Amino acid sequence: MSTATPAPPSTARRLRGAAPLVLATLGTGGLLLLSLTVGVYDVFGGEDGAEMFGITRIPRTVALVLAGAAMALCGLVMQLLTQNRFVEPSTTGTTEWAGLGLLVTMILFPTAPTTARMAGAILSAFVGTLVFFAVLRRVSLRSSLIVPIIGIMLGAVVSSVSTFLALTTDMLQNLGIWFAGSFTSVLRGQYELLWIVAGVTLAVFLVADRLTVAGLGKEIATNIGVNYNAVLLMGTGMVAVATGVTTVVIGALPFLGLVVPNIVSMFRGDDLRSNLPWVCLLGIAVVTACDLVGRTVVMPFEVPVSLVLGLVGSVVFVFLLLRQRRRG
Template sequence: METTTRPALWDWKLGLGVLIVFALLAASLLFGQYDVFGAEDGAAMFGITRLPRTIALVLAGAAMAMSGLVMQLLTQNRFVEPSTTGTTEWAGLGLLFVLWIAPTSSILVKMMGAVAFSFIGTIVFFLFLRRVTLRSSLIVPIVGIMLGAVISAVSSFFALQTDMLQQLGIWFMGSFTSVYKGQYEVLWLVLAVLAAVFIYADRLTVVGLGEDIATNIGLNYNRMLLLGTSLIAVATGVVTVVVGSLPFLGLIVPNVVSMVRGDDLRSNLPWVCLLGIGIVTVCDLVGRIIIAPFEMPVSVILGVLGAAVFIVMIVRSTRAR
């Protein structure tokens, strides 16, 4: 009788990946238009802007890659992630709503609004999937993108009515340019989300097998689905408030990792986070270089890369049939 063993959580390949990502992060710390080593206030600027920006790259990249992994697991669909299910758009709507009620609110209050609306949006998407039977897995992200487009239109209309359209564009730009000390610290919540995903990894994996199997082994399916949705909402809401939209990151990374290592959530989580950090950092460095001394938003580069990967996945899925 053949037995399957879980892939090792740590091996030399992961160690090599960590070294490569550390090298990219070092490049992020060292590279920039402002000379933090030669200027008199260079050390201060390094602590105010350069270091927070690099930390934000780590936390945001890990958060969105992890969100895509969990969302794909819960929906049993490899084509979904926060930007293809409307979750990111709901977070932006929540941010607008908070600023409309309390324009001078702190970033913590903004985060709470974005998280709450992200949770509502993700629940709406999951409820739709449970109520409607879709013949093809390709229809699921299309439905999510349509829902996101509706929410985006509502946000734009609301922003026009409240003179916040310019702010809306800045928030959804998906750039690390505006990350600085005192503004990014809520991203540390991502570590708690990652820890929770790792702790409940096996249960979330069972939930991904379907309600019948989860119930048969004594697992509360709805409770775990609610937990997974909450974790996705927190990660997406926090990243949206601090950085903006990072499209397709949660689509690219989990699929690349699963093609190489399979679908075990617990052993894949370090790889997913590491690859997410690496991709975001590379895109950020490219954005700083390509039109220097100006910067191109990370979301633009991720959008092009993610769209290409999305098309390739659709073509491969169609040919497999």
């Protein structure tokens, strides 16, 4: 009588370990399917429902996936490079620098195409992030809270400069629209440049090991044989590209890169390589859930997703601060 050969223990453990990730993927997929069905226009019973589904619902859902995954990973990369859990593009001034670059590009070249505006935002975000790192090297960091405080202060200064320029050039309303992160304007033919951040997401997966080593500090990275400065520039470049593209196409998504990596780390530890899929999935899920809330809370009107994210993120930020304080 033949009996089935049992799977090796290592294989069984891998299967059990993959089950939560599969469930999380299915849950995130359910949110995305729900996003395809929620909206003011009846795409299932309307006369032009199928056409509207392809023009608005599918691009919006794809944008949720791309922006959510990329900005969550950006927060993780910045936390590694600064060795601080309280940083992400909106707490280091990177988002404000991207907005300033976009504004300056629009002032100097009013008829500039979207790609030119994006290039200006990316370049400004890259320079601004380097400025942030330069300031950190010259400040005595006695507490982990000093890092986000410095970033928020720098961001406030940059935001003031942007507001002054917008006032003097009668572009204050445009500035407000750019920083109000929303997926309302995502339509077919207007969001495709957002696929650039998919390349950033893939790049983070490919260089995860180097980022991990760089996160141990300059001395350890150099002793192992990793060029710390090169990895720092590479990480800064990836964050700048993702932040610049997302700011131009969607707007600001505050606290996303802060909340998601910290929640994943609380439940799964600090293994970067195994946490990357979880950070992507949770980033997509958080953005999609906040977007669904924004679409339904005052229907038929929409609340910008940045407002919902800011509310949720600020609560989690305070929770993390109190948790850090309890740990001393």
